[in-house]
Amino acid sequence: xxxxxxxxxxxxxxxxxxxxxxxxxxxxxxxxxxxxxxxxxxxxxxxxxxxxxxxxxxxxxxxxxxxxxxxxxxxxxxxxxxxxxxxxxxxxxxxxxxxxxxxxxxxxxxxxxxxxxxxxxxxxxxxxxxxxxxxxxxxxxxxxxxxxxxxxxxxxxxxxxxxxxxxxxxxxxxxxxxxxxxxxxxxxxxxxxxxxxxxx
Numbered sequence: 001x002x003x004x005x006x007x008x009x010x011x012x013x014x015x016x017x018x019x020x021x022x023x024x025x026x027x028x029x030x031x032x033x034x035x036x037x038x039x040x041x042x043x044x045x046x047x048x049x050x051x052x053x054x055x056x057x058x059x060x061x062x063x064x065x066x067x068x069x070x071x072x073x074x075x076x077x078x079x080x081x082x083x084x085x086x087x088x089x090x091x092x093x094x095x096x097x098x099x100x101x102x103x104x105x106x107x108x109x110x111x112x113x114x115x116x117x118x119x120x121x122x123x124x125x126x127x128x129x130x131x132x133x134x135x136x137x138x139x140x141x142x143x144x145x146x147x148x149x150x151x152x153x154x155x156x157x158x159x160x161x162x163x164x165x166x167x168x169x170x171x172x173x174x175x176x177x178x179x180x181x182x183x184x185x186x187x188x189x190x191x192x193x194x195x196x197x198x199x200x
Contacts, residue, residue, distance in 0.1 A: 003041070003044070006031060006041055007041065007044065007045050007048060009031065010027065010031075010041065010042070010045050011045070011068075013027065013030060014059070014066060014067060014068045015068060016120075017067065018067075018108070018120040018123070018124070019067065019108075019120075019123070019124070019127075019134075019145055020065075020067070020108060020142065020144050020145055021062070021065035021066055021067030022065065022066055022067070022142075023064050023065050023066070023142070024038050024039055024042065024064070026142060027041075027042065027066075042066060045059070046059055046061075055071050055073075056070065056071055056074065057069070057070060057071070058070075058071050065143075089125070089126075089129070090122075092122055093122045093125050093126060095115065096111060096115065096119050096122040096123065096126060097126055097131055097132065097149075097153070099111050099114050099115065100126075100132055100147050100148065100149060101149050101153070101162065101165060102165065104135070104146075104147065104148035104149060104162075105135050105136060105138075105146035105147065105148050106146065106147055106148075107138055107144040107145065107146055107147070108120065108123060108144065108145065108147070109144060111123070111147070123147065129152075130150055130152040131149065131150060131152055131153045131156065132147050132148065132149055132150060132153065133147070133148065133149075133150050134146070134147060135147065135148035149162075
């Protein structure tokens with residue numbers, strides 16, 4: 001396989017890895033090459049990425065893990081985009097939030113095992129709205145990120161403790177969890193919006 005193809009594949013791999021990123025061992029394993037060759041490829045990948053015309057997405061290396069991230073130089077614009085987004089969360093996001101609340105700390109893979117579908121986008125949205133956060137890393141291969149809910153989550157749902165969440169024994173399907181979260185989230189969000197409108 002040509003080097004260019006490897007670099008294309010690496011970009012796709014990093015995109016799929018999301019916030020978890022990938023280390024040299026994982027990259028070498030997927031591409032079935034030596035770690036030495038993987039290091040050389042990543043050096044060339046970083047060099048190419050720094051030279052590309054569009055700079056909205058950049059390659060970062062935190063603690064030996066490579067990941068694609070938004071350019072911090074334009075943070076103010078990304079923050080504004082999040083603030084202008086719809087106040088309500090989608091059912092998929094609420095379902096993901098419910099799974100995290102009931103099973104924290106939990107990894108992205110753990111969430112996906114329960115939902116049965118990819119959750120990277122949902123996790124990004126929830127983190128952008130400060131409803132979930134990184135609470136550590138699991139002591140397993142790849143050291144995946146562990147997620148948990150935030151104080152903002154507690155405030156939004158009027159909770160003082162996670163013990164106040166409805167008993168899962170009374171909830172048969174995840175859809176019912178989703179309804180509980182959806183109703184409360186939408187009610188509280190609408191109240192905040194109405195309150196802000198009245199203050200103007």
